[in-house]
Amino acid sequence: METKKVALKNFTEEQLKEFMKTIGEKSFRGSQVFTWIYKGAKSFDDMNNIPKSLREKLEKVSYIGNIDIELKLESKVDGTKKYLFLLNDGNIIETVMMNYDSRVTVCVSNQVGCRMGCKFCASTIDGLLRNLEPWEILDQVIKIQEDTGKRVSNIVLMGSGEPLDNFENTKQFLKIINEKNGLNIGYRHITLSTCGIVPKIYELADLEIPINLALSLHSPYDEGRKEIMPVANAYSIKDILDACRYYIKKTNRRVTFEYSLIKGVNDSENEAASLAKLLKGMLCHVNLIPINAVEEREYEKPDKSFIYKFRDSLEKNNIPATVRISMGSDISGACGQLRRKYK
């Protein structure tokens, strides 16, 4: 029986050194290969300080792990770039690069599709096809750096998929993206967005790594959430807020609440007032995102006056809030939409 080859980009430097020992090699070879990977080596033949015999051995038991750019679109409005990547099994995923102020932020996908079923989201229409491996999440960032020649400073886990539903791979991704001799992206520059899988929020907090947590709330009422997010049937808002408070205590980081404003669904003054009451006294911030229309869904953005009234009502009650401008709106703004159109 043929044994499964190992993806070397899944490893931290230490793990790669350990791996070398398991195949009868000296551990420093792990550091050499690690350095080559982050220098952009695409094949073992590129690694010219590695003996040919070891390169042949590596070829037999492992592979580096590369995904390919299938399509790239650039927004004429704000320079945002959207990429479709082709995975080794033929699946396609979507990644976005945004460049504002001095920050270069990449929004990575975490799964092919999603099984959470939020009614406004294009990523979930065909359900979950599969989880991404750590290296497949990482390589979205590597390939965008190579393509643009820019150093990525910030990562948001806000593309397709639910990171806490692919938790083991997400944890490993967080380790490898933070590697000193790798991409070296600091935890404070990473934001993980979740629809609110409560037990995993506690687990994430217990890792005590200071990444930013974004919680997709979208309604101050359990009943309202249940209408648009099936996950709300499993976890109440009270449970979510308790978990967020625990996260803040453990990490000392401010939590962001994502609130996608949908016309006539969750954009009333009452909802703004209830939200303010709910979040009172919490170290938090609210990100208001006017919903991006998705062809298969009937939801619409509220009128501008409603959006700003909602924000002002939160601010009046001392809840910091911003309206997030939609980046790349001319190139299929809603997450997962470009992928769907391409398919």
Ligand SMILES: C[S@@+](CC[C@H](N)C(=O)[O-])C[C@H]1O[C@@H](n2cnc3c(N)ncnc32)[C@H](O)[C@@H]1O
């Ligand atoms: C695509 S999700 C991925 C991360 C995670 N699964 C979550 O739900 O937080 C990232 C954010 O995009 C929001 N979102 C999804 N579809 C949207 C749409 N059509 N318009 C605006 N925001 C949307 C989600 O609610 C969430 O806050």
Ligand code: SF4
């Ligand atoms: S919003 Fe997030 S959790 Fe909900 S379906 Fe989309 S990707 Fe999945």
